[in-house]
Structures are given as C-alpha cells and as structure tokens.
Amino acid sequence: MPTKHPADRGELGRRGEALACARLTAAGLRIVARNWRCQTGEIDVVAEGPGLLVFCEVKTRRGDGYGTPAAAVDAAKQAQLRRLAGAYLRATPHRPCRVRFDVVAVVWPRRGQPRVEHLTGVL
Amino acid sequence: MLARLATAALVGLTAHPVEVEVDIGRGLPAVTVVGLGGTAVLEARDRLRAAFGNTGYEWPDRRITVSLPPADLPKQGSGFDLPIAIGMLAASGSVPPAALEGLWAIGELGLGGDVRPVRGVLPAALAARRSSARLLVVPQANLAEAALVPDLRVAGAGSLGQVVEWLVGRGDLDRPGRPPAPPVPPVEDLADIRGQRQARRALEIAAAGAHNLLLTGPPGAGKTMLARRLPGLLPPLERDEALEVTQVFSAAGLLGPGAGLIGVRPFRAPHHAISVPGLVGGGQLPRPGEVSLAHQGVLFLDELPEFSRAACEALRQPLEEGEVTVSRAMTSVRFPARFALVAAANPCPCGHLGDSRFVCRCSLHDLHRYASRLSGPLLDRIDLYVQSQRLTADELTGAADAEPTAPVRARALAARALQRSRQGAENGRLPSADVASRCQVLPAARRTLSAAVDRLGLSARGFHRALRVARTIADLAGSDRVEDEHVREALSLRHLPIIGDRETQLL
Numbered sequence: 001m002p003t004k005h006p007a008d009r010g011e012l013g014r015r016g017e018a019l020a021c022a023r024l025t026a027a028g029l030r031i032v033a034r035n036w037r038c039q040t041g042e043i044d045v046v047a048e049g050p051g052l053l054v055f056c057e058v059k060t061r062r063g064d065g066y067g068t069p070a071a072a073v074d075a076a077k078q079a080q081l082r083r084l085a086g087a088y089l090r091a092t093p094h095r096p097c098r099v100r101f102d103v104v105a106v107v108w109p110r111r112g113q114p115r116v117e118h119l120t121g122v123l
Numbered sequence: 124m125l126a127r128l129a130t131a132a133l134v135g136l137t138a139h140p141v142e143v144e145v146d147i148g149r150g151l152p153a154v155t156v157v158g159l160g161g162t163a164v165l166e167a168r169d170r171l172r173a174a175f176g177n178t179g180y181e182w183p184d185r186r187i188t189v190s191l192p193p194a195d196l197p198k199q200g201s202g203f204d205l206p207i208a209i210g211m212l213a214a215s216g217s218v219p220p221a222a223l224e225g226l227w228a229i230g231e232l233g234l235g236g237d238v239r240p241v242r243g244v245l246p247a248a249l250a251a252r253r254s255s256a257r258l259l260v261v262p263q264a265n266l267a268e269a270a271l272v273p274d275l276r277v278a279g280a281g282s283l284g285q286v287v288e289w290l291v292g293r294g295d296l297d298r299p300g301r302p303p304a305p306p307v308p309p310v311e312d313l314a315d316i317r318g319q320r321q322a323r324r325a326l327e328i329a330a331a332g333a334h335n336l337l338l339t340g341p342p343g344a345g346k347t348m349l350a351r352r353l354p355g356l357l358p359p360l361e362r363d364e365a366l367e368v369t370q371v372f373s374a375a376g377l378l379g380p381g382a383g384l385i386g387v388r389p390f391r392a393p394h395h396a397i398s399v400p401g402l403v404g405g406g407q408l409p410r411p412g413e414v415s416l417a418h419q420g421v422l423f424l425d426e427l428p429e430f431s432r433a434a435c436e437a438l439r440q441p442l443e444e445g446e447v448t449v450s451r452a453m454t455s456v457r458f459p460a461r462f463a464l465v466a467a468a469n470p471c472p473c474g475h476l477g478d479s480r481f482v483c484r485c486s487l488h489d490l491h492r493y494a495s496r497l498s499g500p501l502l503d504r505i506d507l508y509v510q511s512q513r514l515t516a517d518e519l520t521g522a523a524d525a526e527p528t529a530p531v532r533a534r535a536l537a538a539r540a541l542q543r544s545r546q547g548a549e550n551g552r553l554p555s556a557d558v559a560s561r562c563q564v565l566p567a568a569r570r571t572l573s574a575a576v577d578r579l580g581l582s583a584r585g586f587h588r589a590l591r592v593a594r595t596i597a598d599l600a601g602s603d604r605v606e607d608e609h610v611r612e613a614l615s616l617r618h619l620p621i622i623g624d625r626e627t628q629l630l
Contacts, residue, residue: 068184071152078151103151122151 012108016060017044020104023116029054038087041080045104046088053097055085060106069105070119078123126213128223129256130206131247132191132198135409135449135456136374138246140254142192143203145210150186156207158191161199161408170201170232171208178236178284183215197453199408202241205230205260208283209290218290225257228286230265236283240264242376245369248272260286263297267383268373270299271366302383310355314527315348318518322349325509325616327531330356331538332595333549335442335464335504337427340511341481342474346467347392349511350423353465354388355528356535357421364419367459371418375411389420391462395429400449403437409449409456414441417462427466428496435501438464442504466505468497478513506551506588507616538598550595555587562594567607575614589613 021031029047036043045056057077059069066072081101089099101123108114126145131138141158154168175182189207191198206228212218229247231239244265251259252275259277261269266279278296280286288294313323322338326349329336336353338346360368369385372378378385393402393413404412414422424430441447441460448457472493475481485493542549546561553561564572572589575581581589590605593613597605 068152071184073151119149119151121149 012060012062013058016104016106016108016114017058019060019106019114019116020056020058020118021045021047023104023118024054024056024102027118036088038084038091040083040087043081043084043088048097051097052100053089053094054100054102055081055088056102056104057081058104058106060108063107063109069107070103070117073103073122082123124214124216124220126210126220126223128206128210128213128226128228129251129254130203130227130229131243131250132196133200133202133243133246133374133408134196134454136246136370136411136458137456138243138250139193139196140250141196141198141203142190143206143210144190144192145207145214146188146190147183147211147214148186148188152184152186154187154189156189156191158189158194159197160191160203161197163201164191164198164203167201167204167207167232170204170234171211173234174204174208174232174236174283175211177234178282178287180212180217180283180287181215183211187211187214197408200241200243201231201239202229202243202247204232205238205262205280205283205286208232209260209286212287212290218287222290225255226260227251227254227256227258228260230260230262230280232283238262238280238282238286240380242378243374244268245271245366245373245378248275248277249370251275260296264380266297266299267302267381268369268378270302271369271384310528311348311351312355312528313352313531314525316345316352316525317521318514319345319349319511321616322509322511323525323531325507326353326356327535328592328595328599328616329353329463329465329507329551330532331535331599332506332542332592333463333539333551334506334592334595335551336466336507336509337502337505338465338467338509338511339470340467341478341513342469344511344513346511347423347425350392350421350425350465350467351390352528353421353463354390356532357388357463358536358539360386360388360419368419371411371415371459375416377416389417390423391417391420392423392425395424395426397430397434399431399433399437402434403441403447403460404449404456404458405451407451407453409451409454409458411458412447412449414438414447414460414462415458418459420462422462422464424464424466427468427501428493432496439500439504442501464505466501470510477510480513503584506592509616534599537601538595541598541601542595550591550598553591555584558587558590558594562590562605563603564590564593564605564610565607568593568605568610571607571610571614579614585617589617592616 024047029049031047033046044058047054059072061069100121103119103122105117106114128143130141130143132141213220213223231241233239240262244261245268248269252272260280263279263281269277280296289296365384391413402412403414445461446457447460470476471485472489473485476483593605593609596609596612
C-alpha cells in the first residue's frame with residue numbers, strides 16, 4: 001500500500017533528517033552540509049545563520065516506547081557531537097562565528113503525522 | 124519555570140531547613156540534583172520517574188534542575204522524594220505554584236507513587252515550626268509523630284496522587300486525629316522475683332538515687348530479670364522527656380508506623396559483641412547508638428566483661444556528661460545519653476566462683492584475666508555492687524509473697540522528691556565535691572566510715588560513693604541525717620566478689 005511512512009529504519013532516519021532540514025530552514029537557517037563525515041563519525045546537519053554555525057543532531061523514532069527521541073541523545077552522544085564539531089571547524093574554512101548545538105527530535109508513528117521538536121543550544 | 128518549597132535535612136537529632144528549588148528549562152531531557160545530595164537523594168530521580176509514570180503524570184521531558192540549598196549541608200535519605208516531586212509538578216505547570224507558598228514536605232516515594240515513611244519526621248516537624256511553616260506534609264505513617272509538635276499544621280499523604288489532588292483543590296490530605304494514647308506495655312513487676320532480698324533492695328536504692336548498679340552472680344540467678352524491673356521503679360516520663368526519647372527513636376528510624384509519643388522509659392540491652400559506633404552512635408551522618416536509645420531509661424549491659432575495652436571506654440563520656448559527641452569527617456553531633464546503667468557479670472568465666480554447690484574450675488590466671496577485663500574507669504561510675512544469689516529450693520517452690528513494684532516505686536519517688544528539693548539533682552548525679560556538704564552525717568555514722576577507710580582501705584572515691592549511697596538510703600527512710608545504719612548498709616552494697624585483691628583495689 002502506498003504509505004507516507006518510511007518502511008525500514010534507514011529510510012526512517014533519512015526522512016526524519018529531511019523534515020529536520022525543513023524545520024531548520026523555516027527557522028531562518030541555511031543548510032551548509034548534511035551527513036558530513038570524518039574519521040570520528042558523522043554530523044547529521046550543519047546549518048548557518050548570521051554569525052552563527054549550528055551543529056544539529058537529528059533523532060527520529062516511531063514512538064515514545066523506548067523514551068523520547070531527545071532523551072536518546074545521552075552524554076556519550078553529546079560528547080561525540082562536540083568532538084565532531086571540532087573536527088568540522090578544523091577541516092572547513094569559515095569565518096569566526098558563534099557555535100550552537102541543536103537537537104531536532106522527530107516522532108513518526110506508523111499511523112499518523114510526524115511531530116517535530118527543535119531544541120536549541122542544548123550543549 | 125521555577126518552583127520552590129521546603130523540607131528538612133537531619134543532622135544528628137536536629138533537622139535543618141532545606142529549600143527545594145526545581146527548575147524546568149530548555150535543553151535535552153536530563154535531571155540534575157545539586158546541593159550535596161547523598162546516594163539516596165540522587166536515586167530520587169529514578170524513583171520519581173517511575174512514580175510519575177505509574178500515577179499517570181507526564182514526566183517533563185526537558186532539562187530539570189533540582190537545587191537543595193544550603194548547598195554546603197550534606198543531605199541523606201529518601202525524604203527528599205516527595206518535595207522534589209511536588210516541585211516538579213509545580214514547575215511543569217501541573218499544579219498552581221501559589222499552592223507551594225510556605226509548604227513543607229517530607230517523604231519517600233515508592234515506584235507506584237505511594238508515600239512511604241521516613242526517619243526523622245519529628246525533628247523535621249520541629250524545624251518546620253521554628254521556620255513558621257504554613258503546613259507540613261508527611262507520610263501517612265508518620266502523621267501521629269509529626270502531630271506531636273504543637274502550633275504546627277500537619278497533614279498526611281498516602282500517595283503522590285492524593286497530594287496532587289489536594290494541591291489542585293480537588294481532594295484533601297489526612298488530618299491528624301486525636302493523639303493515640305501511648306501504649307502502656309505491661310510493667311514487669313517485682314512481685315515475680317523470688318528471694319534476692321539484697322538485689323531487690325539495691326534496685327530500690329538505684330531507682331531512688333539514680334545510682335548505677337553492677338549485679339554479679341552465677342548464670343541463671345536472675346540478673347536479667349532483676350534489671351528488667353528497674354524501668355518500672357523510675358518516675359513517669361515528663362512530656363518534654365518523652366519528646367526527647369521520641370526524637371531519638373525517630374532519628375534512629377525505630378519508631379514504628381503510626382507511632383506517636385513514646386510514653387515509657389526505654390530499656391535497652393545491647394549484645395556484648397556490639398561495636399563502638401553501635402553503642403554510642405556513628406555513621407557518616409551519625410545516627411544515635413544504644414546509649415542514646417536508652418536516654419531517660421535503662422541501659423543493661425549483660426556479661427559486662429565480654430564487652431570490648433573500646434566499648435567500655437566509650438561509655439565514659441555519656442556516663443559523666445549525660446550526652447555523647449560523635450565526630451565524623453562531615454560533621455560532629457551530640458546525642459543525649461542520660462540513662463541508668465545496670466551491668467551484670469558472672470563472678471568468673473565458668474560462673475561458679477563463690478557458689479557453695481558447684482566447684483569453680485577457673486585457674487587463677489583465668490580469674491585475673493577476667494577481672495582485668497572490667498574497665499576501671501567504668502567501674503568508677505558504678506555506685507552499687509550487688510551479688511544475686513542462687514535460689515534455695517524453698518524460695519523457688521514456695522509461695523510468691525514478694526513485695527510488688529507499686530509500693531517500692533512510691534518509696535523511690537518520695538526519696539527522689541526529697542533530693543530534688545534539697546539539691547536539685549539525684550544523689551547519684553551529685554558531683555563528688557558536693558557530696559560531703561549535702562550529706563549531714565551523724566557522728567556515729569562518721570566513725571563507721573572512718574573505720575571502713577582504715578580497715579578496708581576505702582579510697583577517696585570509694586568513700587564518696589559510699590556516702591552518696593548512704594544519703595539515698597537515708598532519703599528512702601525519710602531521714603534528714605545520715606545515720607550509722609545507713610552507712611553500714613551502704614558499705615554492704617559495695618561487695619565485689621570477683622576476686623579478692625581486685626575488690627580491695629577498687630574500694
């Protein structure tokens with residue numbers, strides 16, 4: 001049956017990230033990079049605003065059964081995001097700017113519309 | 124949003140006011156507790172999350188910061204659960220913040236949202252009154268205890284749900300009923316004791332003058348039975364004394380659920396293997412030990428020579444000052460410890476020394492070692508040494524015609540009243556310097572005492588103790604003066620049968 005819902009989990013994550021980018025753009029940011037990779041790992045979304053660089057972790061879940069998506073961004077994940085941001089800043093030419101860490105939490109039930117929550121400045 | 128209410132942290136017997144501030148703000152879901160919370164306080168996070176879920180309240184999935192000022196006061200225990208939960212509900216907007224004005228709360232949360240009893244509710248209630256709290260919410264099982272504090276509104280909660288319904292104005296908390304009459308346990312009566320004429324008399328004197336007592340005698344002679352009869356001979360607890368006793372038991376967590384005021388003098392009989400912290404109190408944040416649990420009552424040390432030397436030494440401060448100081452890295456606290464000491468000992472390791480029907484098989488070496496285990500400084504604080512005798516067949520099987528507790532107690536109370544009006548304290552608690560001036564000793568009695576000093580080698584300390592006991596005997600007889608017979612009886616109650624040379628050394 002034709003469904004708006006992503007079938008497998010990889011697909012769910014990609015769709016969630018697309019939703020997150022839309023939300024960030026709506027918030028007045030410009031998407032600079034998606035799934036930026038280095039040896040350390042991957043940053044889901046990098047966006048920029050005036051004098052501001054935003055590193056964004058996107059977490060998508062089917063539901064709250066195993067805790068909310070935002071709660072899944074634990075201490076280890078937060079430390080990883082910091083390390084990745086450092087790697088990005090070293091690897092990429094950019095003007096001096098403020099740095100912010102955001103989390104976009106997407107809950108996308110099998111039946112129903114996705115809910116998107118944008119948490120700013122979480123670190 | 125920020126919510127604020129108050130609770131109390133127990134340090135020793137005193138509870139200190141602690142604010143509970145809960146802020147729910149932006150950020151990833153996390154709970155941070157700041158303000159020197161111990162393990163049980165930090166674990167509140169997990170209990171609260173489960174309690175919220177099982178009560179049907181939404182857990183605020185945001186950044187929750189709990190602060191417990193003053194930040195430098197160490198906090199332990201699970202009593203912070205309830206105030207933190209209330210603060211979270213207010214900070215997340217589930218209950219109106221105005222309802223928290225002047226509110227104090229204490230209690231542990233079960234995973235199902237039930238409010239469980241905690242220790243130290245009475246001290247917390249006293250702290251709440253000092254801080255003019257509007258209302259103190261306590262666990263249902265602690266309500267009778269909290270209600271003992273006059274001029275303080277208290278209410279009991281059985282579950283988190285009940286508290287929330289009350290906060291939003293839909294339900295009510297439990298209000299304290301009439302204070303339950305303190306249960307009066309059956310007083311163990313002196314009439315149960317056969318024979319033991321001298322030991323009974325010594326109990327009467329100990330009760331009349333607040334003297335400490337050492338009973339020796341063969342196993343099974345009734346030393347424990349005698350000691351158990353002492354609380355029944357002491358005056359009834361005054362209201363403020365009872366409050367002190369209840370506070371100690373509350374801080375120790377030994378007050379049963381629903382229990383209110385403790386109305387009878389405690390009788391504590393710790394086993395001789397007890398550790399020093401168990402005896403005088405201990406722990407990082409100290410809890411009261413046996414000497415404080417026996418406050419205003421009787422501490423019975425059976426098999427005194429078996430107690431460790433360190434334990435005996437630790438008894439010195441409470442015996443001299445009526446309180447005990449426990450110092451630890453984090454804090455130093457004082458506990459009250461004014462008790463009547465009754466110690467019991469076998470005359471020798473096998474128990475048969477001085478018994479006409481059994482042969483003592485202990486070697487002289489054994490005897491010396493046994494006697495040397497009795498701490499000198501501890502014996503110094505004991506005024507009465509009495510031997511309890513093995514009963515004869517006639518005494519054992521004959522009619523029980525011994526004098527019951529009531530008349531003996533009446534005599535002891537009358538003697539205490541005399542002492543209080545004369546010197547403001549019981550004879551047993553009179554400083555040595557005051558003994559001679561307070562005791563009006565008749566010439567004949569003085570001659571007997573002098574003879575005892577010369578012939579028995581009575582030391583200065585022994586002299587004062589004999590005089591103190593003689594004074595109590597005179598008070599029991601209703602006599603202003605200490606007469607010869609009083610002195611003679613006092614001297615007869617200084618018999619330490621353990622080892623001959625030890626005896627003279629002690630005298």
